Structures are given as C-alpha cells and as structure tokens.
Amino acid sequence: MKTLRLIGMALIAVVMCVNFAACSDDDEDESGNAASLVGKWKIEKVATNGVEEEWDGYPYFIVTDTHCYYTDEEGIEKSDYSTYTYDVKSKVMHCKYVNHDIEWDIKVLSLSNSTVSVQSSDEKGNIITVNCKRVQ
Numbered sequence: 001m002k003t004l005r006l007i008g009m010a011l012i013a014v015v016m017c018v019n020f021a022a023c024s025d026d027d028e029d030e031s032g033n034a035a036s037l038v039g040k041w042k043i044e045k046v047a048t049n050g051v052e053e054e055w056d057g058y059p060y061f062i063v064t065d066t067h068c069y070y071t072d073e074e075g076i077e078k079s080d081y082s083t084y085t086y087d088v089k090s091k092v093m094h095c096k097y098v099n100h101d102i103e104w105d106i107k108v109l110s111l112s113n114s115t116v117s118v119q120s121s122d123e124k125g126n127i128i129t130v131n132c133k134r135v136q
Helices: 002-027
Strands: 039-048 051-053 060-063 067-071 078-087 092-097 103-111 115-121 127-134
Touching: none
Parallel strands: none
Antiparallel strands: 039 051, 039 060, 039 127, 060 067, 067 078, 078 092, 092 103, 103 115, 115 127
C-alpha cells in the first residue's frame, strides 16, 4: 500500500512538472519570427539612455503585416505611420515614414507572446527603449 502511494505521488509530481514547463511557453523568445510582432502593444515603460521616464506619446504601438505606428486609445489618431521590413537575423525592423523620405530602425531586444522590448534612436542620438505588453 505504501509503495502504491509513493508511485502515485511520483506520478503527480511528474505531471505537475510537465504542466509547469508547458506554462512557460509564453515567455519563449519569438524575435526570430516576424509574425509574432504583429499585434497591438500597450506601452508600459520607456527609457531614454537607460533612464526611465514618463511616456507622453500615444499609449499603443501597432504592428500589422506591412505597417507600424503609435496610436491613441480609439486607434483613430496615428503617429510615425511607417512601412517596415523585418530582418529576422539581425532582429531589426527597418521603417520608412509613409509621408516622408525618412527611414529609421527599431531593434527588437526581446519578443514573446505577451511582451516586446524594442529600441531605437531619436534625431539627437538618444537611445529610446520601449517595453510593451500585448493587448491583441
């Protein structure tokens, strides 16, 4: 009887370990998959040159199959509306403003099913890091 109880407990422990490992899939690095970028991302934290600051821009970063931009709550107003290509190897989105001849890059630092961290530089050479959570 004692042996059966030990075997039963061991089986439960194995099942729990397998289930626990399966739950961590959301945190796996997906930055090599351009399709994983597509979605609506809520901006959580922004840092300039490593110093966290208050974000005064639009609260959402949107990535479609062909465009990326920042937007308001309703998705009506857009900022930095750009086309992009994604280089999987270098993990860089090469963006081009739709109404301008200005091009810029966004480096994907990390990407999972639920979060993305990206980095770019502004016209003054400041490094801007944006951390987001997936909304859709």
